[in-house]
Amino acid sequence: MEEKEVNILLVEDDEVDIMNVQRAFKKNNITNPLHIARNGLEALEILRSKVIPMQPIIILDINMPKMNGIEFLQELRKDPALNRISVFVMTTSNEDSDKINAYNLNVAGYILKPLSFEKFLTSVATLNRYWKLCERP
Secondary structure (H helix, E strand, C coil): CCCCCCEEEEEECCCHHHHHHHHHHHCCCCCCCCEEECCHHHHHHHHCCCCCCCCEEEEECCCCCCCCCHHHHHHHHHHCCCCCEEEEEEEEECCCCCCHHHHHCCCCCEEECCHHHHHHHHHHHHHHHHHHHHHHH
C-alpha cells in the first residue's frame, strides 16, 4: 500500500504550543509537512491561495485573535471549495458550548491540550495514526 503524504495545517497563535507540536512531530517521527497559520484569517488565506498543494488536515485552536476557531470553522464550512477538509480541534477550552459548536461544524475530533508534554506526545501520535488510516481523495 502506497502511503500518501498528508499536509497538516496547524492554526495556532501560541508560540509555545506551536513549538510543542513541532517537537511532538519530531519525537513521533512524523514527517508530514507542517504549515502554520496564527489565526483563522491567515488560515483561510493560505487555504484559498492554494499555497498547500492538496487539501490538508487541520489542527485548530479555539482561542485566537482576529478570528477564533469557531468563526474559522463557520467560514470554512460555508466555502464549497474547502468545506470537506478534516479538522481536529486541539485546545485548552473545556467549555461545553465550544465542544457543541465545533461538533455542529463537523469536526473530526475535539482534543483538550494535555498539561504534560508526554500526554501531548501521545495525543499527536494518535492523530498521526488516524490520518494514516484514513483514505483521502
